[in-house]
Amino acid sequence: MLAGVSTATVSRSINEPEKVNAEMRKRVLDAAAELGWIPNAAGRALASNRTHIVGAIIPTLDAEIFARQVSAMQSVFTRHGYTLFLGCSNYDPMAGYQQVRAMLTRGVEALAIVGEDHPAELFDLLKHHRVPYVVTYTYRLDSPHLCIGVDHRKAFRTMTRRLLEMGHRRFAAIFQPTESNRRVVDRIHGVADELGDAGLPLPPERLTIGPADMDRAARDFVELMAGRPDERPTAVVCGNDLLAIGALNGARDLGLVAGRDFSITGFDDLALASRIPPGLTTQWVDNYRIGELAAGKLMNMIGKSDGPFESAELVPELRLRGSSGPAPSP
Amino acid sequence: MLAGVSTATVSRSINEPEKVNAEMRKRVLDAAAELGWIPNAAGRALASNRTHIVGAIIPTLDAEIFARQVSAMQSVFTRHGYTLFLGCSNYDPMAGYQQVRAMLTRGVEALAIVGEDHPAELFDLLKHHRVPYVVTYTYRLDSPHLCIGVDHRKAFRTMTRRLLEMGHRRFAAIFQPTESNRRVVDRIHGVADELGDAGLPLPPERLTIGPADMDRAARDFVELMAGRPDERPTAVVCGNDLLAIGALNGARDLGLVAGRDFSITGFDDLALASRIPPGLTTQWVDNYRIGELAAGKLMNMIGKSDGPFESAELVPELRLRGSSGPAPSP
DNA sequence: AACGACCAAGTAAGCGCTTACATTACGGTC
C-alpha cells in the first residue's frame, strides 16, 4: 500500500479506529483518498459475514403510502450504516418470492415486507436462512408474523360506525381488487361486520370491486346512485381516497353534493383529500412512523436472535371533513 | 456437496448450463433445492468481478415522476438479471455524493442519476472508477453528460408561447425552489426568454418562488391576483402541477374561474390534472420511457467502454385543458 | 536491570465463489 502499511491496518483504520494510532489512521485515510480507493463490499461481506444490507419489499412505488414507508426506513438504515435494497412485487406473489430470493443471495441481514399475503415459501425461506423480518402496514392480533401496522378491519368498522351514528342506513361500497391483498378483504369485512351488527345487510349489488382507478370509481358511483332517491344509498364507503375522489367526480356529474345528498369516505388521507371540495372524510395512517418503527425493530433484531419482539399497532386517525354528514331526511 | 460434485460443476450448472450435462445439472439443482442453498453474491462478485448491480439516484420517492422512472428501470434491469440499488438524495448534493460512494463500494456496474446538479466530485468519482452513467429527466444540448430527458427550458418556452398566442400579455409565475435543481432554473428561463422575445417583462414581483406545496401556491396566487382586474396577470405559469392545483384552490377562494378569468398551466400531468375541474393545461413527460431508455442504455454501456452513446431528448406532450383559454377582454 | 503488561502493527488463513488449466472418458479416423 502507498502508506506502507499492511492490509490489516487499513481494515482496522476503517472499522475499529480506536484500535489504531491517530497518526497512522490519518496516513491510511490520506493514501486512500489519493488513490481514490474505495473499499470493496463484496470482500468485506465475504470475510466478515456481514453485508450491512437490509431489504424491503413493497407492492409498488406508485403509492405515496409505501413510498413514505421506504423513505422513513431509508433514513433510519442510513443512520445505522445500513443500505436499503428495494424490491417491488407489483402485487404478484411470485414476484415477491423471487425478490426475496434475490435478496437472500445479496445477503440481506433483515427484511421488511408489506402485508402478509405472500406465499408460505417466502416466509419459510426467511426462517430457514434466519433472516429477521417484519410485516408492515398490516396489524392483526392473530398473525403469525411480527407486524407493524394497522388493523384494517377495525379501521373500517370504526368508519362505518361513525356513518351509522350519523343516521345512515343504506350503504354502498366501492373497493379495489382483493387478490393478494388481505388488507382490502379486511376492510370489506370491517364494513360488513359493523353493518351486520346493526342488523343491516351490504347486498352484493351495493359492493363494487374493480381497478383502483378514479374513472372506474366514478362510473361505479353513478351506477350505484341510479334509482329513486329514497332507495339509493346515502353512505358510500370507499376502499381508499383515490376511489373516493373518483366517486366524487361521478357525483359532480350527477349534480349530487357530498355531505348533503350523500356521505362518502376514503382511506389514506392523501394530500388531495383535504383540498378537494368539500374535503374528504378519511383516515390517516402515519406511514412514516410505520417505516421508522419497522426499521428500528429490524436494527434491534439483527444479531439478537432472542427477542421477545412485539408487534405494534398503529391506529389510524379519523379525519372528518365535509364529504360526510347526517343522512339526508327521506 | 450432497450431489457429490465439485464446486466448479455447481458454478457451471448455474452460470453456463450449456456446458454441463443435463442430468448432472438436474442433480445439482435438486441438491441445492433440498439443502435450501442459495448462492452467495459476495463470493460471486469477488471471484468474477461482476456484481450485477446497478444504481439509481433520485431526489425523492415522494414524486410520482421519479417513482415511475424507477419502476421502469427496475423492470428492465430485472429482465437483464440485474438488481437495482436505489438512493435518494432529498435534493441534498452531499447526500447524493455519499450515495454514489456507497454504491461504488457495493460495486455498481452502472448508474442512473436524476439531473446534472451534483458536485463535480460525484461525476469525477464515477469516471475514475469507470462506471458508466446516464443523467435522466434532464436534456441539454451542451451538457457534458449522457442525458435522457427533457429540455425544460424549451418546454416552458413552448408553453409560454401558447399563452402568448392566446392573447395573454400580463404574466405571472409560481415556482418551486431552485437550489440544486437546474431544471427549475431552466423552466423559469424558458418563461422569461419567451416573454423577452415578445417584448414583455416578467417583473420580479410577478415571480414567486417557494416550497412546492399547494397551500403556499394558493397564498401566492391570491397575492399575485390582488390589484385591479385590468392590471393583474391573466396568465399564471406554474413550475409544476402541484403548484398549479394549489393556485386553483386559491382562485376558488377568490371566486375566479380558470380558463375564463385567467389562464393557468402546470407541468407533469399528474393523475389529478385532468380530473380537477376545469382540467389543468399542462405538459406530460413519459417518465416510464425515460426509465426504460436509461436502463437500456446502461445495459448496453456495461462492458463496452467504447461507444458512441448518444443522449436522447424526449419532448413533453402539451395537454391543453380547460384551465387555459383566450385572454379575458379588458 | 530484568520482567511482564500492554498497545500497535504485521502475518496469514480463509470467507464462497469463478475460471484457467488439468484430467479423464469416449468415439472417430487412418
Place this chain on the structure above:
DNA sequence: GACCGTAATGTAAGCGCTTACTTGGTCGTT
C-alpha cells in the same frame, strides 16, 4: 490399435477483505 479431438468434470488459485494470532516495541514495577 495407436492417435487425436472433443466433451464433461475435477483441481486449485485467487478475488479483497476480516480477524485470530504473533511479533515487537514501550513502560512501569520491583
